Amino acid sequence: MDIIERLQELITSEGLTVSGFAKKLGVVDQTIRGIVIQKRNKPSFDLLVKIIQTFDWINAEWLLTGNGEMRKSGRTTSSPDLFELIxxxxxxxxxxxxxxxxxTELKIKFDIASQKLKMTEKTD
Known part of the structure; x- marks a missing residue:
């Protein structure tokens, strides 16, 4: 499994979309899309640091090399509960x-009604 596949697994395990993952990391959507969907780029060092800092439960060795488990040892979660929460x-x-x-739709309707009311008041 290469780093792109590990990132895809991380995104899936968090129940996020590519866009949601990017937002959580504070990076542009296209950055993540270019890595995990279009597979044009490899993640930068700075991006990997953001991932490890944002998802403090992630095993950095697994993320970087694929060795070990995805989650740091000592942290347990109940998958069904996590799935239900997601x-x-x-x-x-x-x-x-x-x-x-x-x-948004109601605001537009309100604005239109307000404009019509103003026009009606001007003609009276």
Whole structure:
């Protein structure tokens, strides 16, 4: 397994999209996309440092070389609980995005109604 595959495994295990992973690291989406999807680049040293600092549970040796386990020893998680939590958070994210869209639509409708009201008041 090469470093690109390990990054893909990390993204999947965190339940993130490429975009979400980039956002969590504070890097441009295209940086991660160029590495894990388009496979044009290898991750830079600075990016690897950000990953290790952001995901403090990750075994740096595994990330860099593929040796050992993905998670540092001594840290245990319950996969079903983690999976359920990831699903729950994804559902909440989807709901938030829908609410943001609804808010935007309602603001547009409100602005249009306000403009119509102003026009009506001017003609009276």
């Amino acid at each position: 699903q729950y958070l994804r559902e909440k994210d989807e709901k938030i995005e829908k609410l943001i869209e609804e808010k």
